[in-house]
Amino acid sequence: MRILKLQAWEDRYRARLEEMRDVEFKWLRKALYSQAFITFIFWSSPIFVAAVTFGTSILLSSQLTAGSVLSALATFRILQEPLRNFPDLVSMMAQTKVSLDRISAFLQEEELQEDATLVLPRGITEVAVEIKDGVFGWDSSLKPTLSGIQLKVERGMRVAVCGMVGSGKSSFLSCILGEIPKMAGEVRICGSAAYVPQSAWIQSGNIEENILFGSPMDKTRYKSVIHACSLKKDLELFSHGDQTIIGDRGINLSGGQKQRVQLARALYQDADIYLLDDPFSAVDAHTGSELFKEYIMTALAMKTVIYVTHQVEFLPAADMILVLKEGQIIQAGKYDDLLQAGTDFNTLVSAHHEAIEAMDIPNHSSEDSDGNSSPDGPVSAKCNPEGPDIDSLAKDVHDSVASSEQKAIKEKKKAKRSRKKQLVQEEERERGRVSMKVYLSYMAAAYKGLLIPLIIIAQALFQFLQIGSNWWMAWANPQTEGDKPKVSPMVLLIVYMALAFGSSWFIFVRAVLVATFGLAAAQKLFLKMLRSVFRAPMSFFDSTPAGRILNRVSIDQSVVDLDIPFRLGGFASTTIQLLGIVCVMAKVTWQVLLLVIPMAMACLWMQKYYMASSRELVRIVSIQKSPIIHLFGESIAGAATIRGFGQEKRFIKRNLYLLDCFARPFFCSIAAIEWLCLRMELLSTFVFAFCMILLVSFPHGSIDPSMAGLAVTYGLNLNARLSRWILSFCKLENKIISIERIYQYCHIPSEAPAVIEKSCPPSSWPESGTVELRDLKVRYKENLPMVLHGVNCVFPGGKKIGIVGRTGSGKSTLIQALFRLIEPASGRIIVDNIDISTIGIHDLRGRLSIIPQDPTLFEGTIRGNLDPLEEHSDSHIWEALDKCQLGEIVREKELKLDTPVLENGDNWSVGQRQLVSLGRALLKQARILVLDEATASVDTATDNLIQRIIRTEFKDCTVCTIAHRIPTVIDSDLVLVLSDGRVAEFDTPSRLLEDRSSMFLKLVTEYSSRSSGIPDF
Structure with a gap:
């Protein structure tokens, strides 16, 4: 969404x-x-x-x-x-x-090969991972994904895996885990394994539960894991610390935070073999260096580690480097040996070094390295000789920065004292009788109730x-x-x-x-x-697990589709039939009314007594379905991680527990119906017996025998009809709860109007692409702390803006505010002299373009994912694919542009998904383009190529780039440095690099020292 x-x-x-x-x-x-x-x-x-x-x-x-x-x-x-x-x-x-047919078809689907990977007990051999003549493929009818794989990894080795986008790196880790079908060869591992996927898989629950992942708490080990994964500062910023509830798919965590929670989960398991799929792409340079040092080099020093990475700077520390190309290991060896051999590995490293050399870092003298601030402060206001006057862009920033540290401390203390509510709350549930408004609304839903x-x-x-x-x-x-x-x-x-x-x-x-x-x-x-x-705001999806939504649109809607109409019709018919029976019996023996009236009162009392419990039981049953659906979907999404950790039994046990939680109120609901049926049968039998005694006690000839017989005929049916009437009403009210739940989702608070006719921007808007942020303050929810604290800056039209900062500093939040996924708590965003809060959100978002941090592909085709609105010709789509380096890959597919894309784009690598997102931006050609870690999952050579494409294709556009790779933003016209949701620095890269106290300089220096040679780990 x-x-x-x-x-x-x-x-x-x-x-x-x-x-x-x-x-x-x-x-x-x-x-x-x-x-x-x-x-x-x-x-x-x-x-x-x-x-x-x-x-x-x-x-x-x-x-x-x-x-x-x-x-x-x-x-x-x-x-x-x-x-x-x-x-x-x-x-x-x-x-x-x-x-049953659907279940049978599912159970007959092809399953994973249980013998794909032979797991040996710990310590039985010194070889941790061994692959002999391995051939693997996701689809047996196509060319193998991996072929000719020969590998032997000794216990305690660090193995780095690198290669271009789509070369098979993630599939290589999958073959070790046994996740990819094995066509030939042998795979053996010795000991337990822990797996960190490239796309972070985070469970709904608190942070502690995600890290422990079913293991018992060991405080000492837990603290060391938090330290090794650089999570301590992040946990301090959360109002509930490690008890903070993570939303669906970790929605309230940044990309870097999700990745580090994954790493903490793996480290806490104390496995023998660690398989890490590009774990450092989502974090900044400083955090990445700390992670590599504390996590891989220290915490996992005695473990076997196989890590995929696009960051060349982390390759020298490996005992062995594998270079993959088109599903084959084309090179294997140590860093220096591979460099001397040249070929593909040299290409990867050369591209990285070229990017580093392109960064012009001033060499400050030692006497200036004491860390004292320059007279100009953290935000330079010096004249920029190029382009427009940059001095005016920084003048509003000084005031917001002066007291940033004190404000940050106050916010932290305030968060700790208040212990604000969690993002994800319990599912909403009505209480008491179903409102008559629900019945009337449903009856009026079709033909205004005329039927x-x-x-x-x-x-x-x-x-x-x-x-x-x-x-x-x-x-x-x-x-x-x-x-x-x-x-x-x-x-x-x-x-x-x-x-x-x-x-x-x-x-x-x-x-x-x-x-x-x-x-x-x-x-x-x-x-x-x-x-x-x-039309719901993004905050609704952030705080609502997908299982809850699926529960209402599937199970509750199914009840409305198939059940309620006949329940309502059945209740109407039963009511009229019961009235007919009473009328017939009253016509013959009116005295029966003396008993029917109190009997009806007794029935209504029992119905009221029953419904008080039954109604709530049905509501509880409906709510208890949501966790089952959510866990099932969550488990499917994280199946590789669950199997990689050997946690299948725990998740099955958890599923059975949730089924029990559902079955308990469901069983009680059925038992309550039987309780009511028994009493209704006894009562109606008593009334019928009384009527029969009354009839036979009348003198001969006082009643027409035919009418008496008719009364007996209908009286025989009174038992069942009376019980059916009460039960039909009770079941109807229980089923109506599904309508009650649907109406809750029919009245979700809506986000801003899609189009506001009175304030539609001109068709040419935005023309220059100037973006002005005025005292922008943003929080994700009213009861949560501020994420952005009074941001003031201007992005000139047509300029390239780099946005950097530590993981969790508010970079992605700023972009969400620009797209109005989050409405500011205060402040304004002005684009080309138009306050974006005054126009429709479709008018806004349709004029902006973004390549998001988490690339998303939808089930369908390549054409449908690039151009879902069907606005472009095939030639334009091919041109975009060629520019984003996917043209040849798609041409090799049999169906070309109609090549299928599986759910979540699972048959495409994460890097390829990001390239598809670039293709969307190329087709859209908006005046303002946002890149949110758009090249985090591609190699340096591909990154450099993409940056050249962006500079060429979007040369007259305003481009806002969020990146942890410093070379990606170093050639920007302006760089915005965020820290704890505040503007720390905003100036040209050259001026920031000249400022000895600059945070940007520290980031660049850290990245450069990490990347210029073999790190001193």
């Missing part, structure tokens, strides 16, 4: 979901009308059977008496109840078969005609065999058939109307909820 909002693609993808819903709706229409027809058949079958039986008797000249007719009618009514329940059974059996009275009228006419047909048979037939019939047999048959088939017709009308009403209401609710969710 984040990428959809950033790109202003919500309408397009919502339309795609609506198209999918239309396909589903066609099948739903068939299902509901089929259900309506089945309901008509089984509700009418007792009537047809009675008509055929009586008609046959009359045609065969058999003598019918009131006694035989009423006995037959009583028998038919006894059979009627199970027959009317039969449609529910048929529907349930059909749904069960579909579910409801028609359904009631159809059911009432059915009941009236059915009673009339039974009364006709009881009245028209003689009391005994010797009596003369009141009408001729043919008249008797014709009238009865007319009444019987008339009642059947109204049953058909009622069933069709119920299905029509249910379809219209379900579709309207779905579309309303879908649009509400798509």
Whole structure:
């Protein structure tokens, strides 16, 4: 959802979901009308059977008496109840078969090879990892992903893996873990393994739980892990420390923080073999150096470590370096040996050194290295000889920086004292009775409620005609065999058939109307909820686990689609039938009302007593489904990590625990229904017995025997009908809770309007691309601390702005504020003299372009991912692919631009996904481009190439670049340095490098010293 909002693609993808819903709706229409027809058949079958039986008797000249007719009618009514329940059974059996078929198809899917990797006990051999003649491929029908892999890693070795984007580095780690299908060869590892994937996988829960990952707490080890992963300062900034709840997919952590939590999780497990997939790309230069020193060189000094990296500066410390190209190890050896050998490794290193040499770092004298601040302060205000007057851009920054340290200390203390609420809260749950407003809203959802009275009228006419047909048979037939019939047999048959088939017709009308009403209401609710969710602010998705949303749009919507219409229709029909039974019995023996009224009061009391508990149980059941769905989705996303740590049993146990948490209230809910059924049966049986005693106690001749028989016939059904009426109401209210939950999501607070007609910017806006930040203060939520504290600066139009700072300093938050994913707590952002808060968010986001930190691909095709709005020709798409170095890769695919992309882009490497994001930006050609760690997952050579493309293709655009690689921002026109959400420095790179106290100089020096040769670790 984040990428959809950033790109202003919500309408397009919502339309795609609506198209999918239309396909589903066609099948739903068939299902509901089929259900309506089945309901008509089984509700009418007792009537047809009675008509055929009586008609046959009359045609065969058999003598019918009131006694035989009423006995037959009583028998038919006894059979009627199970027959009317039969449609529910048929529907349930059909749904069960579909579910079983889907489960069966899933269970028959190809599984991982259990023998792909042979795991030997710790210490049995000195060889930690060995691969012989390995051939591996994600798809057996295509060219192998890895081939000819020969590797032997001794225990305690550090092995670095490098190569160009798409060379197979991540797949190489996967083959050691046994995650990629093995076509040939052997893989053996000795001891336990820990795995850190390239795309951070963070569980919902607090930070401590993510680090422990099921292991018991060891305070000493825990503290050492926090130190080794440079997490101490970050935890101090969180209001709840390591008890801070992490949102869905670590949404409230920066990319670097997520990566370091992953590293801490791996380190805490104390495994024998560590497999690290590009773990330093998401952190700044200083943090990366500290991590490498404290984590790999110190904490893992005695462990076997295989790490993939694009940072050439970390290669010299490896005992062995593997160079991959097109799925093969083309070089292996030590750093110096590979350099002397030349070829591909030399190309990677040369590109890195060229980038370092391009940085012109002043050589300050030793006497100036005492760290004293220059007279100009941390933000230089010297004249810039090039371009516009830069002095004015820095003048507002001085005031905000002067007291930054004191403000930071105050904020930390305030956060600790307040212990603010967590980002993710418990799922919202209504309490008490379901509001009548929910019922009325649902009934008005389809055709403004016009079908409801028609359904009631159809059911009432059915009941009236059915009673009339039974009364006709009881009245028209003689009391005994010797009596003369009141009408001729043919008249008797014709009238009865007319009444019987008339009642059947109204049953058909009622069933069709119920299905029509249910379809219209379900579709309207779905579309309303879908649009509400798509219009929700990003904070909603940050604080709401995906499982909760899926629970409502799948399970609750399924109840609305398939269940509630017939529950509502069933309740209406049961109510009218019950009234008919009471009327018939009261007509014959009005005295029965003396008992029926108190009985009804007793029933209502029991219903109220039952519903008080049952209603809450159903709500709890609905809520308990969300964690199961969320854990399942979360486990699938992190399956490689879970298996890599050998944690399958723990997650299965956790899933079973959540199933138990769901089953307990569900079982209690079913038991509560049985509790009510028992009492209703006892009560109705007592009333029926009383009526029978009353009837037989009347003097002979005081009651018409035919009417008495009719009363008995209906009285036999009173037991089941009364219980069914109460149960149908209770079940209806329990099911209505799904509508209640959907309405909660239909009324999610919406983000700003997509388009504001009165303040639409000109079609040419922004023309220059000037961005002005005025006292910008941002927090993620009202109850959370500030992330940005009064940012003041101006990005001149057409200039290249580098944004740097320590991990968690607020860089990505600043970009989110620019795109209005987060609305500022105060302050303004002005783009080309227009306050962006005054225009529609689609007008804003549609004029900006971004290459995000976490590249996202959607299931579909390459063409659909590059141009989802279908605005560009194939030639333009190919041109963009060529520029972002993906053209040849896509041309090699059989389907070219229609090459499939799996969910989350799993069949493309992270680096390739970032290149696709670059392709999107090239096609969009916005005047303002934001690069949020856009090249973090590509090698230095590819990074340099991308930077050249950006300088060429976006030479007249404002480009804001967030990067941890200093060469990426060193040639920017201006550099903004953020620290703890405040502007620490903002000036040209040359001036900042001349300032001995500059934070930017320290970052550059750190990066340069780390990168210029073999680090002194």
